[in-house]
Amino acid sequence: MQTSPDLSALPVVENPGRIAILKSKWYPELVDSLANACAAALRRHGYERIEVHRVPGSLELPLAAADLLALDVTKEIDAVICFGVILKGETLHFEMIANECIRGLGEVMQRYRRPVLVEVLPVLKIEHAAARAADDEFNKGLEAAAAAIEMVHWRRSIGA
Secondary structure (H helix, E strand, C coil), rough: CCCCCCHHHHCCCCCEEEEEEECCCCHHHHHHHHHHHHHHHHHHHHCCCCEEEEEEEEEHHHHHHHHHHHCCCCEEEEEEEEEEEEECCCCHHHHHHHHHHHHHHHHHHHHCCCCCCEEEECCCCCHHHCCCCCCCCHHHHHHHHHHHHHHHHHHHHCCC
C-alpha cells in the first residue's frame, strides 16, 4: 500500500541552513523526478539554500556525503538527501552496490552527526522505481523532504 506524507503537518524549521541533494547519474529521469519533488517541498517549507550534486552512481553517494559534511566546517548543512536507482540484473552487483551504499551512508550519518536521508531505490523492475518517482503525492522525494524537515526540527529541539 502506498502512503503519502502529510506535508501540511510538518514543523517549521527556524533559520533553515543548507540542504545538499546528491543524485546518482543512473536512470536520470527517475532520479531527477525524486530530487525535483524533494527540492520543491523543501522550498515550500522555507529552505532556500539547496545545492544539488550528481555523482557517478549509488556506490559513490557515501563518499560524496562524507566530503560535503567534512568540508562544512561551519555546520551550515542541515541534512544530506541521497537519490538513486539500483536495478537488479543477472549478477550479484545489485546486492553489493545496494548493501554498501546503505551501510556507507549510515556510517556517514553517525560520523558527522547530521541527518543523511536515503531514497536509493533498489528495485527488481524499473517500473517499481517509476511508480515511486511519479509526479504524484506518492513520489519518494516528498518523503525524503518530510523526513529531513522532521529530523532537523527534532534535533534542534533537543539542542543537537
